[in-house]
Amino acid sequence: MIGVTILGATGSIGTSTLDVLSRNKDKFNIIALTANSNVDKLFSQCEKFKPLYAVVVNAEAADKLKVKLKSVSLDIQVLSGVENLDYVASLNETDYVVAAIVGAAGLSSSLAAAKASKRILLANKETLVMSGQLFMDEVARNKATLLPVDSEHNAIYQCLQSFNGSQGLSDEVRKIYLTASGGPFRKTDLKLLDSVTPEQACAHPNWSMGRKISVDSATMMNKGLELIEACWLFAAKVDDVQIAIHPQSIIHSMVEFIDGSVMAQLGQPDMRTPIAYALAWPERIESGVQSLDLFSMSSLEFEKPDHARFPCIQLAENAMRQGGIMPAVLNAANEIAVQAFLDNEIAFMAISEVVERVLAQTTYHEVNDIKRAVNADSDARLLAYDVVKSMATVGLTGSKNHA
Ligand code: NAD
Numbered sequence: 212m213i214g215v216t217i218l219g220a221t222g223s224i225g226t227s228t229l230d231v232l233s234r235n236k237d238k239f240n241i242i243a244l245t246a247n248s249n250v251d252k253l254f255s256q257c258e259k260f261k262p263l264y265a266v267v268v269n270a271e272a273a274d275k276l277k278v279k280l281k282s283v284s285l286d287i288q289v290l291s292g293v294e295n296l297d298y299v300a301s302l303n304e305t306d307y308v309v310a311a312i313v314g315a316a317g318l319s320s321s322l323a324a325a326k327a328s329k330r331i332l333l334a335n336k337e338t339l340v341m342s343g344q345l346f347m348d349e350v351a352r353n354k355a356t357l358l359p360v361d362s363e364h365n366a367i368y369q370c371l372q373s374f375n376g377s378q379g380l381s382d383e384v385r386k387i388y389l390t391a392s393g394g395p396f397r398k399t400d401l402k403l404l405d406s407v408t409p410e411q412a413c414a415h416p417n418w419s420m421g422r423k424i425s426v427d428s429a430t431m432m433n434k435g436l437e438l439i440e441a442c443w444l445f446a447a448k449v450d451d452v453q454i455a456i457h458p459q460s461i462i463h464s465m466v467e468f469i470d471g472s473v474m475a476q477l478g479q480p481d482m483r484t485p486i487a488y489a490l491a492w493p494e495r496i497e498s499g500v501q502s503l504d505l506f507s508m509s510s511l512e513f514e515k516p517d518h519a520r521f522p523c524i525q526l527a528e529n530a531m532r533q534g535g536i537m538p539a540v541l542n543a544a545n546e547i548a549v550q551a552f553l554d555n556e557i558a559f560m561a562i563s564e565v566v567e568r569v570l571a572q573t574t575y576h577e578v579n580d581i582k583r584a585v586n587a588d589s590d591a592r593l594l595a596y597d598v599v600k601s602m603a604t605v606g607l608t609g610s611k612n613h614a
């Protein structure tokens with residue numbers, strides 16, 4: 212039996228992981244489940260899956276969980292505090308760590324899993340965006356196994372098959388195609404983009420996701436962040452990765468080889484497929500995902516992204532080329548800008564403007580430790596708040612002239 216710890220068990224990836232595990236009870240034991248503060252959800256997961264440990268970051272919430280578990284006589288060790296995320300990620304009983312916490316809060320525990328030589332099923336994008344070099348170095352140094360859960364990266368991993376991360380991208384690879392749906396505004400008149408609402412931005416055509424990531428999909432910043440992820444995961448250069456808009460979201464990414472072969476991974480847009488692949492690799496297990504109905508598909512289309520419509524892509528490419536803290540700054544400024552858009556403080560096209568201004572005002576530094584990445588993140592947030600405020604003051608709520 213393989214021991215699995217899920218960091219961020221109550222989230223969307225965590226819940227999908229538990230669904231896959233529940234279909235494969237003969238292979239996996241659940242060692243620890245963690246949550247930030249959602250006691251009710253973690254409690255019902257504990258009742259169903261009976262882990263050895265439950266970690267709730269918030270101490271008050273942890274006390275509530277203890278009381279609830281006692282009332283049903285469940286003997287599960289409840290821990291609180293961020294340091295215990297690292298602890299359960301490093302436990303001897305833990306073989307696999309599903310890194311599914313959202314945001315910078317996931318950095319430390321991903322690194323702890325790498326240092327403890329675990330198999331890491333990585334969903335948390337920020338680990339690579341904010342501290343890619345540090346994390347990949349720890350993975351290599353400690354011979355940890357890294358399997359990407361993000362659907363595109365999981366697809367690329369499947370297409371590369373025998374890829375060995377520590378040796379760089381093979382000479383046999385000509386190009387990585389990172390596919391993207393293009394979001395809800397792929398065809399919207401450019402002049403109308405400034406007046407789109409958060410509700411319109413959150414109406415993703417193919418995947419059902421949270422509001423922040425839905426906006427990232429509409430601006431294509433999500434693809435920019437994924438390009439950064441792909442560069443770290445596959446030791447690729449920015450120019451090795453071509454973003455391709457594929458509105459049907461059936462192909463999850465592709466790899467072209469020097470002999471002209473293009474390998475693609477297809478499937479339903481359901482995160483249980485990449486999760487099951489990462490759990491079972493190099494084998495396969497049931498995921499609960501239904502078959503792809505090839506005969507109901509009328510066409511598979513591809514387009515190059517329009518950089519005037521999606522300026523976030525080039526901002527991400529430039530940040531990755533610059534390196535150091537710049538991708539962390541890009542990510543932090545974007546989070547503030549997206550929240551300001553969701554709060555109706557700035558217009559949709561102002562999101563990229565905020566990120567661009569924050570990057571322009573930032574001085575390059577290397578990332579030698581987590582503290583540097585986390586500081587770059589908090590400094591960029593402060594700067595982004597100022598930029599948002601200054602836009603609101605002069606009524607510049609996203610006034611790029613598209614004429
Ligand atoms: P989510 O918001 O649904 O869940 C996040 C989880 O992290 C929850 O369990 C929450 O309790 C925990 N958490 C939040 N803040 C925390 C904190 N400060 N400290 C400790 N735990 C905290 O997020 P999600 O959609 O499951 O995404 C998780 C990660 O996976 C993100 O980095 C996301 O970008 C990435 N990802 C998600 C998807 C998807 O389809 N949902 C796809 C690809 C990648």
Ligand code: MG
Binds near residue numbers: 361437
């Ligand atoms: Mg993705």
